[in-house]
Amino acid sequence: MATSYPVYLSINGGGGTPPLHETVQISPDLSLDEVRSVLYAAAGLAETSKNADTDRVLRLSRADGVLLPAGPHIPKNTPETRYNLEIKQHASNSSSLDAAGLGDALDVVTALLDKVTGLKAKVAEAQQAEEQQKKGSDAPASRRVRLPPVSLEKPAKVAFDPAVTEQLKHPTFDIWQWQEPAMADLLAHMFTEFDLLKLYNIEEDTLRRFLECVRASYNSNPFHNFRHCFCVTQMMYGLLHVTNVHEKLTPLEKLTLLIACIGHDLDHPGFNNAYQVNASTELSLVYNDISPLENHHAAVLFTILKSDETNVLKTLSDADYKECRKQIIACILATDMAKHGEIMGRFKGFVEAGFNFDDAAQRSVLLQMITKCADISNEVRPKHVSEPWVDNLLEEFFTQSDREKAEGLPFAPFMDREKVTKSGAQVGFIGFVMIPLFELVGKVLPNMEEHVIAPIRKALEYYKGLSA
Ligand SMILES: [Zn+2]
Incomplete structure (x- = not known):
């Protein structure tokens, strides 16, 4: 019999009521359902049915936003480090809903996927609030995708105007015109357009469930959210098309x-690797300070892919799966900017010796470079599309440095609201990081100058003008 221990909670009252402080006793002997019953009871919700988990979405997080397992292994805490408990009760749980009930339907899908994968779902209200904040309510209705009625068994198929799917292949695509469910559908379209569903026998439903689970597993950070995921993927897709390298891959x-x-x-927590290490967070402990975030992102991805329901790689041969997993992990780990110099150096070596497309090691680093380009590509986009991201990133940075100051941790000058100017930050980043990266890739991929590098230079001039 393992000993129980107290877990201190701050429960979101909702509707403007102040958060409620509660203490629950958790024991490793309890089952997942028992722990959830304890958490529901703490929030004043009785266990209503055996299916309570599909009626409610439960989210347990630390103050810094890191999601915690809401099961028998909740880490210990203190009254000073209370966890936030949020529970979203679904108004409707019918299996067939009209278009007006789409939000609820997605919540239910999210809850189901949550159960399948053991991942915590994002609270729908937070998503909607984020959408409102980012775009306001002025998105023209005509540009919104009209979704047909959905049923949980068979996700709705969405058709896009051919003009939209053509535009999707270009870096100028306006990513602000689309809400999250539509972005997931646009991502699904990219798989179809590359013919991957047919080539690998990937079921459309599996792909949609995968994307829905991914969407629910991004947090509503100012910058590192599902829309950033969409932007990066869309830019990669655009780069492949404008350079025609998709024909070589x-x-x-x-x-x-x-x-x-x-x-x-x-599941980016909105606080970078330096914070994870300096604050000795769980992620830094689990990954021994080595790219804790990027390791976590890859681990969450492969946790989603572990479930049959969401595993878009399940029909691959063993050899293909092994290769694909290896390269995916390499690409994600390559997005740690602490590795930037090292990866640039390797690629530069290949370029100087004459890049060889027949060499597997060189192709692998090319995939990493394309991922890196896409990850920091906002200034490739037109100013009205890219500029809001600068404010979002600074908001995330300032939140971190405020917290670092409050906790007595070291903080970086480029995140300090007392020192940073938007134009100064942009001029430095574009000039010293973006342009050398994209120019180097441009030595291997054609058409980069016109479609990609020229817009970056234009952005550099714009921010230089602002700081003059
Ligand atoms: Zn990113």
Whole structure:
């Protein structure tokens, strides 16, 4: 009989009521359902039925937003480090809903996937609030995708105007016009357009469940959210098309890039690696300070892929799966900017000796470079699309440095609201990081200057003008 221990909670009252402080006793002997019953009871919700988990979405997180397992292994805490407990009760749980009930339907899907994968679902209200904040309510109705009625068994198929799917292949695509469910459908379209569903016998429903689970596993950070995931994947897709390199890549490499970009920031807590290490967070302990975030993103991705329901790689041969997994992990780990110099150096070596597309090691680093480009590509986009991201990133940075100051931790000058100016930050980043990276890739991929590098230079001039 393992001993029980107290877990201190702050329960979101909702509707403007102040959070409620509660203490629950958790024991490793309890089952997942028993722990959830304890958490529901603490929130004043009685166990209503055996299916309570599909009626409610439960989210347990630390103050810094890191999600915690709401099961028998909740880490110990103190009254000073209370966890936030949020429970979303679904108004409707019918299996067939009209378009007006889409939000609820997605919540239910999210809850089901949550159960399947053991991952915590994001609270729908937070998503909607984020959408409102990012875009306001002024998105033209005509540009919104009209979704047909959905049923939980068979996700709705969404058709896009051919003009939209053509535009999707270009870096100028306006990513702000789409809400989250539509972005998931656009991601699904990329798999179809590369013919990957046919080539690998990937079921459309599996792909949609995978994307829905991914969407629910991004947090509503100002910057590192599902829309960033979409932007990075769309830019990778755009780069492949404008450079025609998609004709040189194998289907497995295209599948690798899509999954890597889609999963590259999963469950990002909104605080960077330096914070994880300096604050000795669980992630830094689990990964021994070695790229804790990127390792976590890849681990969450492969946790989602562990479930048959959401495993878009399950029909691959063993050899293909092994190769795909290896390259996906390499691409995600390559997005740690602490590795930037090292990866640039390797690629530069290949370029100087004459890049060889027949060499597997060189192709692998090319995939990493494409992922890196896509990850920091906002300034490739037109100013009205890219500029809001700068404010979002600074908001996330400032939140971190405020917290670091409050906790007495070291903080980086580029995150300090007392020191940073938007134009100064942009001029430095674009000039010293972006342009050298994209120019180096441009030595291997054609058409980069016109479609990709020229817009970056234009952005550099714009921010130089602002700081003058
Ligand atoms: Zn990213």
